[in-house]
């Protein structure tokens with residue numbers, strides 16, 4: 001899998017870009033959220049009109065579930081492999097949009113792959129075949145009230161699923177759209193400092 005890796009401290013941040021992004025996009029955000037942390041930033045392997053994504057969709061907001069399942073396991077295996085090679089220790093996903101959705105799928109399908117997650121603009125990517133056991137895994141979900149890409153009820157459903165699975169959930173609704181705002185980075189950084197010293 002094409003990716004960038006920056007060695008650094010543990011926990012490592014797994015950076016997952018949005019549709020049309022690549023492995024370079026979230027590197028500055030990773031440095032900002034936890035200066036000096038190890039960063040692992042893969043590129044989504046699906047192309048939609050030339051734009052990288054982490055799984056196939058049939059239409060905006062309509063996902064190919066078989067593909068999500070396959071790609072989620074592929075990504076989780078890749079992360080486990082890199083983690084063993086680079087001795088990464090705990091891994092926290094930081095995903096935006098499509099990247100946040102595959103991070104959510106990892107929490108639902110491979111609950112032990114991540115020690116925490118920051119999900120910017122995520123929705124419920126699929127119904128897991130069985131409820132995962134998340135044992136207090138900290139998850140921060142940052143959602144925009146005026147987001148026209150991510151349906152509010154789907155974000156809400158994701159938060160409920162994760163909470164029922166035992167995650168330590170924080171859901172924050174912001175008066176904003178799909179794009180991220182600077183204040184959210186401060187919030188995410190503070191959340192990270194609170195949960196992972």
Ligand code: MLT
Pocket residue numbers: 018019057060061097098099101149
């Ligand atoms: C997705 O396809 O994962 C969501 O609709 C968000 C996006 O467009 O990336």
